[in-house]
Amino acid sequence: MSGENWLFQAFVYLAAAVVAVPLAKRFGLGSVLGYLLAGVAIGPFGLGFVGQEGEDLIHVAEFGVVMMLFVVGLELEPALLWRLRGPIFALGGLQVMVTAFLAAAAALALGLLWQEALAVGLILSLSSTAIVLQTLNEKGLLRGEGGQSSFAVLLFQDIAVIPMLAVFPLLATHGADHDAASHAATTWTAGMPPWAQTLAVLGAVAAVVLAGRFLIRPALSAIARTRLRELFTAAALLLVIGIALLMTQVGLSPALGTFLAGVVLANSEYRHELESDIEPFKGLLLGLFFIAVGASIDFALIVAQPLLIAGLVLAIVALKFGVLFVLARLFRLSFDQSMLFAFALPQVGEFAFVLFSFASQEGVLGATITGPLVAAVALSMALTPLLLLVNERLVQPRFGTPRQTEREPDAIDEHHPVIIAGFGGFGSTVGRLLKANGVPTTVLEYDSDRVDLLRRLGLKVFYGDASRYDLLASAGAGEARLLVLALDTPERTLELVHTARRHFPHLQILARAFDWGDALELRAAGVDHVYRESLDTAARAGADAMRLLGSRAYRAVRAAQTFVHHDEAALDELYQHRHDFSVYLSEARRRIENLERIMLADREDRSLEHDAGWDAESLREEVRSIGMSRAPTAPGGGVSGQDT
Amino acid sequence: MARLLILFAHPALEKSRVHRRLIREAQAIEGVTVNDLYEEYPDFQINVQREQALLLDHDLIVLQHPMFWYSTPAILKQWQDLVLEHGWAYGSRGNALRGKLVLSLITTGGGEAAYQHGGFNRYTIAELLAPIAQTVRLCKMEYLPPYVIFGTHRMDEDAIAMAAARYRRLLLALRDDRIDLAGVNGSPVLNPAVAMLLEG
CATH class of the missing domain: 1.20.1530.20 (Na+/H+ antiporter like fold)
Structure with missing residues (x-):
């Protein structure tokens, strides 16, 4: 040719x-x-x-x-x-x-x-x-x-x-x-005696x-x-x-x-x-x-x-x-x-x-x-x-036995229900938590030094670019139920989301986001479970700040948790209205706008206030206004006993 | 038709034999809302607004839980502390819940004989539930005699299946107003009335 x-x-x-x-x-x-x-x-x-x-x-x-x-x-x-x-x-x-x-x-x-x-x-x-x-x-x-x-x-x-x-x-x-048979003579072993040929064969196999x-x-x-x-x-x-x-x-x-x-x-x-x-x-x-x-x-x-x-x-x-x-x-x-x-x-x-x-x-x-x-x-x-x-x-339809038993478990490769892409600080915490509770995971990691280290520690870690369809497929994405995304950059995370949504629509995706701009993009890409890596730790730092200023520990923790719930609801709200106000704005402008809307939402949310059920102030007022004669009845059912 | 809200509290449903069966029955009944508190609030962060809205939407509140230390599991106490606000549920201006019905639906490991004066647990179920009864009354609602599934430790699969079937028919009867609630007032538990209803 x-x-x-x-x-x-x-x-x-x-x-x-x-x-x-x-x-x-x-x-x-x-x-x-x-x-x-x-x-x-x-x-x-x-x-x-x-x-x-x-x-x-x-x-x-x-x-x-x-x-x-x-x-x-x-x-x-x-x-x-x-x-x-x-x-x-x-x-x-x-x-x-x-x-x-x-x-x-x-x-x-x-x-x-x-x-x-x-x-x-x-x-x-x-x-x-x-x-x-x-x-x-x-x-x-x-x-x-x-x-x-x-x-x-x-x-x-x-x-x-x-x-x-x-x-x-x-x-x-x-x-x-x-x-025409000349090719037979081109091998190294062609001229050797049979015992040497056998040795060469065994040697080659051992070498491989x-x-x-x-x-x-x-x-x-x-x-x-x-x-x-x-x-x-x-x-x-x-x-x-x-x-x-x-x-x-x-x-x-x-x-x-x-x-x-x-x-x-x-x-x-x-x-x-x-x-x-x-x-x-x-x-x-x-x-x-x-x-x-x-x-x-x-x-x-x-x-x-x-x-x-x-x-x-x-x-x-x-x-x-x-x-x-x-x-x-x-x-x-x-x-x-x-x-x-x-x-x-x-x-x-x-x-x-x-x-x-x-x-x-x-x-x-x-x-x-x-x-x-x-x-x-x-x-x-x-x-x-x-x-x-x-x-x-x-x-088969005529003579085969009807298939009532489930397919036998995979012999060639155990397919784990969870695939974790990226095994840095975030991914490894998820993986360790799941492992501690008996959930096997398949890990994909692109940093080969980290792969070596983790394998020495006895983990099942595979090297590769998880955003490639074929690698996902061979890691068992077809059979897995969850995909945890903990990659190092938002771009690669989004790329992988698109690949997974296109080829494995059954996979539920849990994605780590870096900030709420990032989280909004992931939501828009169809990810239902988005975790901003800074949210929970920042809320905990906020709670500790409250404690150091003299707040009781449980009040601080509950305030922080309430805030987290509120913040996620605010993000959801932002996501629902993303088309109303994002069209003409530049990216930087939009981020400021978003922050403003979230802070405004803080002011309107009644749940962020101090828990009313544990607040006996209104109850005390009522008791005082009714007079001492009724006093024993009303507080008996409320929580004022813990107070005063 | 009465709208039923089941406030369900079980911290380890995966280990439960009886409640898992019961709650599955309840979830299949139209007109019954199951509010699985431990599933909804694993961090005990009760959403007060959501809970109050749910209460307003229903006529009959069922507190369903296993008996833990002669009382409710912890989250149900947290729920009471946070949701039943002064000025909303009780107090001179707290009338949001007025007229609603409340039923405790409880499982106990011990048998009925253990919950008698002189029995192993020394008090009757009605006596042990006095704090709940009084809470309900203070919130201007009506507390029905509790329905108790006794002796779950000794139940085999057949007994559980029977209890689940009875439970389902009880919920249906409550939903369709087929229980003479005036007639049961004052009896220590709802069980005899339910037995009669199911036989009749």
């Missing part, structure tokens, strides 16, 4: 995505199908904007899968991964072996050599991590049992690719096409884990301290790309490596920030990947041999579906979760494209076999979102 051509290509891909995806979502088809259709539309058999480079693009865009697994890893704490070890190895292992065996048997029956049949079976046993995770996540199904099992199986398949790559050269039946623990966190902390957001993004990308490179060099799957790094960093304070930095790249690359898959579907071949291709797709999907469903039932998933599991994974994955080309390079499979199979694989991927729709619309 040359200069302007490159821009044109980018334009075509982005335009296709921007048009097709919203349309697909409008019709309830999900973004993955939207991208795939966009790919078909601009591909050689649609508008013809994209030619054969579609397949090259798949390899580039596969990096989206690498990033996706990094993000998945970030959301998976090591403890949860450990709990999933059963499903990963037992369920995943059985799925790959049984599917591979049955597919190979079928291929053998169709007249393939046993080596070819085995290779085909192994390739077909894999499913598409990209499509399945993206679609399930979009539908919110990833955290259910069926979703978790799907994830476990996909993870095992990612591991299983490595031995497959090792075994394929042994299955060669005709001369290997080693000119240790670096994640002891190197990456301090490095991220140093970068965060520069407060340059784009530098942090660059560091996040560097991290993912670096690990991917390392893994490729030792012959491991890059997706697996970044997944591991993600898990190691899942407990770190930078997790939400990393996640929100990688997210847009991941989304774009995955979109590109799906478009490329759509564009690479060979309609010429399909038109030439429609029955063969359709039969292949049907047979593959049916076989995988059957194996998946039986295994799910064996592993005691409920009927509807088993259905979801089986409907999610029956396609063949993106690794198939890699493995098919590798297999033909190594001389395992010929073009007559790979051609129709590649078409069938692409079609089976395109079919997945449709199959899940069938499950959702037709199967």
